[in-house]
Amino acid sequence: MALLQISEPGQAPDPHQRRIAVGIDLGTTNSLVAAVRHGVPECLPDAQGRVLLPSVVCYLEGQKRLVGSAARALQQEDAANCIASAKRLMGRRLADVSGTLRLPYELVDQPGMVAVRTRQGLKTAVEVSAEILATLRQRAEDTFDDELYGAVITVPAYFDDAQRQATKDAAQLAGLNVLRLINEPTAAAVAYGLDHGSEGLYAVYDLGGGTFDVSLLRLSKGVFEVVATGGDAALGGDDFDHLLAAWALQQAGRDTEGAADRSAVLAAARSAREALSAGEDTQLDCLLGSGRLHLPVSRAQLEALSAPLLERTIAALRRVLRDARVQRDEVLGIVMVGGATRMPMVRRAVAQFFGPGAESRVLTNVNPDEVVAVGAAVQADALAGNAPDSQLLLLDVIPLSLGIETMGGLVERIVERNTTIPVAKAQEFTTYQDGQTAMALHVVQGERELVADCRSLARFELRGIPPMAAGVARIRVSFQVDADGLLSVSARESVSGVEARVVVKPSYGLADDQVAQMLRDGFDHAQQDMQLRALREARVEADRLLLATQAALHADADLLTADEQQAIATLMEALRRVSAGSDHDAINAATEALARGTEGLAAARMNRGIRQALAGRRVDEV
């Protein structure tokens, strides 16, 4: 079989050519991008040499916007249009966030996800996050002077499905090819574990700006296996600031008027809290509409205020160990991640929890701001195929159980929390009325028994069930959670031989056409022609698959008959032909055809891989 060498000007035919892949830590307070360069993972600085990008977007007059430090600088003067801590709003409805947080901008409820009212109209956290991601993408592309192949984006381990989906939507909106969503504590463990050659049980305590995670991992020869995870997706350094700000106002008998005041007192509380990590006393100082607010605050006062928050993190730690059936002394080390772990009381509380003499096991010798992005970069490099000899493998879990609503508003759990992903599970349900032809399904996530106490992920209806007596129909509901931790659900009635089937994507996420609309609306790519963008993406995807297929055939062509080889060659040729044209739909169709046509080859190669691996191991054991 003659395989044509594909080689176009400016394009290397070598499938092993290094691809530029980055890790992005999309944080509540700061965001970072990192990449493996010359074999070393490192955070990429901006033109001014700063690696931290403040996660703030400011919407200015005249459709302009600022991202990062410049936006943060405007926060007090233009609080209503400068959106910070957008991560706390990801995949959330107004009811989820109101009451818990007093944010210095106006929130508006809308279907799917809460939005912020700015002078440029309503902005969701997805759009705000996309601005931050696009800025980091630009930074990476400037650094390498090339286009990115893809990115690994980190999310809090305790993010539910809605929050993960929202993060992926934001990345898509920023024009990033998402190689994988990975959990922040897992990324931190990768950066730490690989550096120190660690083996055994490690905990990661990750207190970020707005989220708290704790994961327990077993490290073994490059495999990072998450045993259990827990946390609180709405608890972080921000909350300490809010408490301190409220306390200061109360002490001074003052109140805030308007967004600017709230923003000012929060900023002052944050600097005071940060100062108290180094010193015992400081001043909280800011200018409110009604005059200056100035008062001394001591570390002891901050610690007294924060005790309940700290106790919540320790309770989560306790539960994770219980879930994993692990004793405190079995944990070899506790990796401290997130800027908020610089607070001495946090380190002290964690050491105390792990018992006498545990101080030496509390590992603070990593940069708590950078470690997540660095770990993500290592994984991105491996996923891009740049590290073929890498032994790195992340086996993560779902943080919260997934289930379905049954009669009486109760939850029937289908996938238990801490189940290793990817996972597929199915359960059978039946009709409760004679002649019932439709069934409403409500997918929820959470640990509580009542639907009302869990997060609603999606509702859909299975129609066209043939009329049968009550209890006869067999409706099989299947849950599938992929390696990104994202859920898809399908339902099928099988008794009658008639099949009805529906696949849902959880409803809070943006539909694909909504994303397309937002792109058309000019998000950061106003000058770019959508058609050209789609064409470029289709060609990249086509080339990627052609190269992969060629490599597969090169290695394992003997798995195919001559006819099968010919069929694949024909599909490849067809794809190359349309790729030269400019019809992106045709390219996508031909790509999909080749993907389908090589599925058998992929399966056969996989079987061979496993057989070889098993055979190899047996020899080792003899």
Added chain:
Amino acid sequence: MNIDDDDFTLFGLTEGFAVDTGMLDHRWRELQREVHPDRFASQGAAAQRVAMQWSVRINEAYRRLRDPLARAAYLCQRRGAPIDAERNTAMPRDFLAQQMAWREALDEAADAAALRDLADQVDTGQRQRLQRLQHLLDDQPDAAAAAAEVRALMFLQRLRREIEHRLEPHDA
């Protein structure tokens, strides 16, 4: 090696109730190293789909083999005595009185000490029944009797969870 092979074949283990969990963990990691979608991230959609199916299948088999009760239920089913707990309630004869006594003890447990004492008793009961189960599956195969033991153990597992739940506020 086929994705439709039984769990034991997939993990290269002899079929039976007794398994070496260290070996099981080790093989799970090795198999995932071969099949996980991350290993095929740069190889196109077809490989991704197949890897996903394999990875899901390996995780399913691992979960079942790792958990003694799930493993026993799987063996019973393969030997023609499915557990079918919703319709079939056959349980060992000595179990009924014992479980009623434990239920009562749980209702009456007034403090953490009583709950912990009950938890210890149930743990001992579980250990004894697991030993009997191993005997009924590996030494003197009797799938129907083994299935009855599995049902009893499922009951004890629920009971144990309830005790745990009641103990949670005391654990802080």
